[in-house]
Amino acid sequence: MTSQYTIVGAGAIGGTLAVHLHLAGADVQLIDADAAHVAAVREHGLRIEQPSGALLANLPISTPDDAPEQLGAVLLAVKAQATDGVAAWIAPRLADDGWVASMQNGLNEATIASHVGADRTVAAFVDLFADVIGPGVVQDGGIGAIALGEHAGPVSDRVRTLAHDLRHWGEPIVTDNVDGFLWSKLGFGAMLVATALADADMGDLIDRHRRGMHALVREVLSVATAEGIALEGFDAFVPGDYLAGAAEADAATDGLVAWLATQTKKRSGIWRDIAVRGRRTEVPTQYGPVVAAGQRHGIPTPLTAWLVDAIVRLETGAIAMDEAHLAELDGMAAA
Template identity: 25%
Template sequence: MRFIVYGAGAVGGVLGAHLHLSGHPVVLIARGAHLSAIRERGLTLETGTGSRTMHVPAVAGPAEIEWRGGDVVLLAVKSQDTRAALEGLAASAPPGTRIVSLQNGVDNERQALRVFEHVYGVCVMSPTTHLTPGVVRADCHPVPGLLDIGRYPSGTDPVAEQVAAAFRDAGYRSEPRPDIMRWKYGKLLRNVGNAVDAVCGRAEGTQEIFQRVRLEAEAVLDAAGIAYTPADEDDERRADILKVVTGGSRGGGSSWQSLHRGTGHIEADYLSGEIVLVARLHGLPAPYNENACRWADRFAREGRRPGTLDPAEWLSTLPA
């Protein structure tokens, strides 16, 4: 089983490096300066025990790959890039290729199922950082993360078992779960605060906004009858496994990192935006999540530095 890691940024780059180090064949798909750095110098993985640079095959897109039967795509791009990634895969990868979504949000698997028959979701609990081309960092040690997997929309099969085993080979904790989307909706509730973290950082008053955004999201999912793992079940799964390395300089989550790198786009429309969509489909208000999307999109569009918005100003712009 060869792994094609589509999106070698924080999550994908760290996982790809660990899979490579554990002896699994890996091809990375990256872009821009990050791709150039990997090709020229190798991929540098920073962990709690130091850093290691390795030479992993890296390409700019699916068309550059000589596809084999049994290849598994680990889709690790941000949700706003999923459609373009799937279009590239559809043009090059065999129809029976397995697609495994390592992404936040709950819309990516549905998009993939339009194109490929065999789709799997992964609930990713793996704090990582990617700010410098060619360098990724695992922010937890010694276990870099939890990667539970299941078929989409539900169930497990031998491929899920094999992928979970490969993740465990690479040092992760991974279990096949037939209700993987329930876990991913639980993760979504943790991620709806990403947009607030990105624009307000850790300023006083931000935590109160986080709580209101999450409570609103829970109320919307409850009203829509969508199952999700409650916080205590999620916390029990994490337990004391995820130990953040204190020596790192992690400024914020994935959305914060997108603003820091100046990518010009952000994932908010598929996190808080998912809550807004569900709310509108059911005739419900979701002003906090709407505001989270609006501010995050504005920061990305205008190239503003992360963590520079006063929480009071954020609150002052809540929709009526």
């Protein structure tokens, strides 16, 4: 039987996944809030620009206002701060046997489950590198991993089917420990978020500000460990090395920086939201819960709290992008 998917949030990640699912033979429809993007996809199709050439798919697309009344399997790829509102919107439309998978950064599954139920929530970790570069056009900025599993319970047939349906993209990891990947991504992602404080490339900034970056990762991963999470490595990120000594962290960052140099996407989605789109970011939604979990466990997270605050000040115009902010982070880590 042909699988059917609705992608809610057909931007960089949702758009990329949609085209690959379509090219593998799945029946895919899109829902997106960006009217210009929706109009462009209707007129010209959805285009993924890859170094090896472009992929094009003509897919049905609607805005939330003219979306279908009933939804089955949903892949949610909106920014994390939109998750609560969008999951509340999906819930009354979701078929009894429908489900929602979070294809996002951060810990969105519990929020989704609070609206649609834990049994209708699928968990995912996505380390793709992509950007919407214009209405209807997504740039594939490099290859990374995807992991899929259930939010509550062991790997199921629907998870295996989704992994199979993504075969045109590649081979997702199917696991009972998506949380281990999501928390590791929060550790890795903390460095990527910090790079948005300056107007330079992610790899270069991580390389130049190792003291602050390593301390930031250690904070996030220490909270994860206190939460009982078994951290998972992915791509070039080795979480255990950041919890070991300075030499291990340095060696891990050498590998990470070399890997980031192979990606054509050089700036984070957070940098892009602030510098290109001029919009609020998902950082408080992603890292507020890390700080709160640290407080519950008695683990101080001063650098993570500082980072969230600095990003909010940046996105509200109180400060400007400047590498001096990362020097300040290095200084706090040294203190």
